[in-house]
Amino acid sequence: MKIGPSEKLKERMSGVRHTIAVMSGKGGVGKSTVAVNLAATLAEQGHRVGLLDADIHGPNIAKMLGIEERRFTGSEEAIEPVDISPNLHVASVALVGYDRDTALIWRGPMKLSIIKQFLEDVVWGELDYLIIDTPPGTGDESMTVCQFLPDLGGVMIVSTPQEVAILDSRKSVDFARKMNVPVLGIVENMSDPENGPRLFGQGGGRRAAEELDVPFLGSLPLDASAVESGDTGTPLVTSHPDSELARSLAHLAERTAAQLEPAS
Template sequence: MATVKHKILILSGKGGVGKSTFSAQLSFALASLDFQVGLLDIDICGPSIPKMLGLEGQDIHQSNLGWSPIYVESNLGVMSVGFMLPNPDEAVIWRGPRKNGLIKQFLKDVHWGELDFLVVDAPPGTSDEHISIVQFLQATGIDGAIIVTTPQQVRVAN
C-alpha cells in the first residue's frame, strides 16, 4: 500500500444501491484522466465487478511480490474476491474471522505497483468486515470514503 498515493473506500448501508457500479465508473473516469488506477472488489457476499467488466473466469497469477491484478486498460488494474471463489454466484457462508482474514489478505497481498488511486469496493452493510477495512486503510493513509445510497426517506432512517 506504500506505492498507492490515494485510497478511496466505497461503502453502502445495504446492497443493490449501485456501489459497485459507482466504483467501476469512478475507476474508469480516473483512468481516462491518465491516472494509474486500481479497483479492488472485496465484496465477499456478492463480488459483482468481474461480471460488470466481463472478467468472469479470469485466472489470477501470483508471484513472490503478491497477486497480480487483471488489467482492463493499460492504466486500470482490477482485483476481485470473485476471482478466488470456486463459484462467485453462490453465497459465502463464513464466520467473521475468516472473512476478515481474506479481506486483510487482499488489502495487503495484491501487487499493484505504483498507483495514483486505489478504489476499494467494500461489502454492503455495516459489520466487522467494515471495521477491519477502515482500520487497515487508516493505518496506510486512507484519503476518504464515499457512501452510496438511494434517496428514499426510509433509506435515511435505516
C-alpha cells in the same frame, strides 16, 4: 478504533497515493456501479487506478467488467491484479477462483482474515487512486478496510433519494467517524433524470449530507443503460460516454480528485 496496517500491507500500499472506500448502509443502491464507473472515469482521465472488490459474498465487479473467467497471475503471496486497460487494474476475491454458484458462508473472523490477507497480497505498484467496493452495511469487510488500510483517503457513501436512505447514510457516517476515517461525502444515485419520469425523486442525498454535515458529492441519474452495462461487462462511461449518467460520473470523479488533491 484503529488496529493499523502490518508491515507487509504498508509496503504494498506504499505506491498508492489515495484510497477511497465506497460504502452504503443499504444494499443495492449502486455501490459497485459507482465504484466501477468512478474507477473507469478516473483511468480515462489519465490517472493510474486500482479497483478492489472487497465484497466476499456478492463479488460482482468481475462480472461488471467482463473478466469473470480471468484468474490472477503471480504467486500466492504476491497477486498481480488483472489489467482492464493500461491505467485500470482490478483485484477481486471472485478471481481467486471459488465456485461462483456456491453460497459462501464464512464466519466473521474468517472473512476478516481473508480480506486482510487479500489486502496484503495484491501488488498494486504505483497508483493514483485505489477504489474499494465494499458490501452493504458496516460489517467485517468494511471494518477490516477501515482498520487495516494505512491512510484511507476517505469513505464515499452511496445513497438513493428516498427518505429511508437518509437513515442508512447516517449509519455509514457514524461508522466512518467511529473508525476515525474521513467522510468524502454522499453521492445520491438513481435520482430522477433531468428530463425523465418522476420515479424515486431527487434531493434526499443532498438533505442527508446537510443534516449529517458532510459534503454532498452530486447526483447520478437513474439510467437503464447502467443495468445493461453491468450485465454486459463494459462500464457505462465507456459504452455510453455521452449519457447524463456518464457526465455526472465524470463530475463526481473530478470532484473526488479535487477533494483528495486540492492543490492539483
